[in-house]
Amino acid sequence: MAYDWLKGIKDHYDVVVIGSGLGGLTGANALAKCGHSVLLLEHHYQLGGLATWFTRKGGHIFDISLHGFPFGMVKSIRKYWSQDIADSIVQLKGVRFINPQFQVDTTFDREDFTRLLIERFGIAPATVERFFTDLRAMNFYDNNTETTGEMIARYFPGRDDVMRFLMEPIAYANGSTLDDPAITFGIVFSNFMSKGVYTFRGGSDVLIKRMADELKKNGVELRKHVAVEKVLTEETGGQRRVTGVVANGRTICCEAVLSNANIKNTVLQLAGEENFTPDFIAQAKAVRINSSSCQVYLGIRKGETLPHIGDLVFTSDAPRFSSEELVGLHTRSRTFSLYYPDTRPGSERYTIVVSLNATYADWKTMSEEQYQTEKARLIEESLASLERFIPGVRGKIDWMEAATPRTIEYYTRHWNGTSFGTKFEGLKVSMDLPSQLPGLHHAGSVGIIMSGWLGTINYGIIVANQIDKFLLQKKRTAA
Amino acid sequence: MTKEDCKKLVVDIIADIAPDEDLSTIKPDVRLRDQLQLDSMDFLDIVMELRKRHGIEVPETDYPQLASLDSCADYLTPKFATKG
């Protein structure tokens, strides 16, 4: 008989958390600290969701989404995890742009961007100041219909080099385009500009291990290899509510579910259309999924070294920035993340991860043969590009591998293999979920602003607050 | 509970949320946001701690009542009283 990954669990929990991405982990931790019994179920054999890593022959460890996050992580990790974990967050100072329009080195913060916009791009200081101040003051509730492209053009008309400088990194960070609402750019860009780009020293593996230790300490029951198939509901007194989940074929009762699966998976598959009003289902179906990613992993042979060419290098051969070019099958825009030995102190190893934005549909329809050919092309093009910055690097590499939107779909089960959740409208569906079906909550990459490491951690807390309130009300009524 | 006691409980919570801030000089009639580095997540943490530590629920529509220490005291003191 197959191993029972649910062996020894209880029949009932206050909350079942579906998925162990940063939103799920953080929500689970907060709820356990509030005194609720929490069961967290992850279908993969590893916790972390997209905050993940893998090891390969030759002693390589590759990080998937450890390219950089805003300074706000220090505060959120300290408050919602521990001071100890927060102490490993360090700044990445070497951010570079290399494209036909400009070559720039920056620390990626407001001060340095101000300097570059004035000195390198010749923008009037007052305009730069106004841009940053206005952006900082943008409010989620403002109901502004301006797009990011329109907003940037308003401050820097006719300057598509400035557009690229401002937009390209954010498009890599969250899959947003010039057509997305300006507020999504304003929030994420301001978060980065406040103090620059940060990383977690020790790597994703160490971060997730420390989080798992913290969860166990706080009493969360953690189970991997467990896929939740269904959220169970029941109608009492004319109101449907959550009663449990089916996972690995077994029924587990609970008062509330926190789903860290994609919002469309949550509504349309895990809960199912029968639990919602037709209007809500129409809204959920209309939510547009964000773009996906390809990556190329290059492992440097033990004993070899690399020159320090920067931590995060945004490169493109495209003449100008275009949101369409960035996600095309034949995009010539790539981010190189270079991991030097200080990423994992004591390891002496170097790795390079190349990230490209991608469109799921391009990859989904390929035959197996074409799929292998296209992956080989991705690797070859990335190597050719890298050779221009690090001549001879090819000879130092002893592991090469590519991942695509299909890989993301396989490991996370996310709708259309999305890397960055949904477009803006997904946030409303996510937030309205519990009023449609009491007990069902969603926290995870959604609406562009609630994505990335910082966004999902904070959203996990926002939703945990609502679940805590819901559970206490329930406990009080029952008492 | 007096309003002063109530303010002290709120300051205790803020001290845990923002350990790097100097809370000895907070002006009770000035918005907390204007004198401390508190963002909307910090205010959410205050709400969660009020529930956890004192069983007090602050509905989302009342979040503006937590703007300054004085307004916190005006709003929360009766809530502490009815809690018994």
Ligand SMILES: Cc1cc2nc3c(=O)[nH]c(=O)nc-3n(C[C@H](O)[C@H](O)[C@H](O)COP(=O)(O)OP(=O)(O)OC[C@H]3O[C@@H](n4cnc5c(N)ncnc54)[C@H](O)[C@@H]3O)c2cc1C
């Ligand atoms: C290539 C790439 C690079 C990125 N780089 C960065 C970066 O540098 N900085 C940054 O801040 N962000 C980055 N991001 C984004 C960031 O990684 C994500 O926004 C964030 O990690 C998502 O967290 P989440 O809570 O939404 O959950 P996810 O990480 O999406 O995890 C969801 C989890 O739920 C599980 N699950 C789903 N369905 C079920 C089910 N039915 N039963 C059980 N388990 C289930 C999945 O297996 C998965 O583990 C990157 C993303 C990608 C793809």
